[in-house]
Amino acid sequence: MNTDTHIINLLIKNGRASFADIAREIGVSRAYVRQRVKKLVDEGMIEQFTAVINPDKLGKSLSAFLDVKVAPQGIEKIAHELAECPEVVSLYIMSDMKSLHIHTLTNDTEALNRFSHEHLFSREHIIDVECKTLLTRVKNRRGGPRL
Template sequence: MILDKIDKQILNTLQENGKTTNSKLSKIVGISAPATLERVKRLELAGVISHFTAVIDPEKIGFSIMAVVNIGLSLSSLSSVAAIKEKFIELDEVIQCYQIAGANDFVLKVVAKDIKAYGRFMNMKLTQIAGIQVIKSSFIIDNVKDKKIFFLDLDEEYGV
């Protein structure tokens, strides 16, 4: 699937505001509302748009601690990576999880209500996962940039 200029305008607009109505979106991109809706559905079916969601400020709902946690696995546990991934998925405190190449094996973004809650998470959940050898936590002091938008150049060709 090649994204044309209209597809890219739709994606740029919806990334800025996922609540944009189909009527307004059709005016922005210059095609009829039914044609716009069909394009959005096609982008969803192709997996280009994975989902729509509300972005919540964690501090406003009581999560004052945010940490980046680097995880190193023991060499003997490399065969059980799938099971370890499943454990990370099950942990409510883990809001992002990336398997990486380099000095560590995983990077987690973790939220907690306070430092004591983070301690309980570390001691009662994370350290209980078999195969984890190294845990290094870094606490986020300030969110300088948290980009969730991928600007699509209307003149550049993208294939998906």
Template sequence: MSSPPERPRYPIPATRLDEIDRRILELLRANSRMSYTDISKEVGISRVGVQARVNALSESGVIERFTLTLRPDKIGLGASAFFLVEVEPPRLHEAAERLAAEPQVTEVCRLTGPSALHVRALFADLDEMDVFLQDRLYPIAGVVRVDSQLLSKRYKY
């Protein structure tokens, strides 16, 4: 009888966390639905101990939220796009907030260097993306330039 395959390990920096906390985070990162009982078996402490640690990690802000990863193509969103949006510096925050409020936008990040935002958005198709660009993104005050790239293949989820 063979043993089950080892779970993927994701390195968690050794900042303020002990080895048990880091291992709990690695397990939750690989499967956020993993039960406290299963985690307790993996890390060698009680289920109640795991729950207390997860609660403490959440309350301290180490765990920001629990999420799920959707396959956009499975729910009719066939175009995943990334935009590098250059914005006039005084309008950067305003532009970021406007983009973050758009339902198609899944992520908005400020990058180092010139006033630039990295935006990810999901669309049903290229026509919907074009409408978003023309009607929602380009008209934002302060937007100077937009570079677009479409996702062709995803290697890590």
């Protein structure tokens, strides 16, 4: 594993790790780690440092995955508008260019129903909505993908 990949994987695991801690882990100087992280940020390899939140602790106990079929002429506009909704955790335009895959977190089914009515069912260009709610987490991607 190259040094940059090692640094990135350590930051994925703990975004608050100090340069000194990372340096000790991989056997380089703190200054070298600081310089590499700055370069990774400047080059866009690292886009941001963020926190992983436990939604249950915030009362967001309903995790739902929606597959939304959209007329192609409306997909970009709808995707960008839905991405601004606080209920939307992640949103992807799929390769068929007429599907959105959306992950939402809401307090309960009533809040999910309200979101669906306000932002999906009443919109021009939305053709179909399929919704599945999460039963059990078996494995999740805390901190993003590993390299």
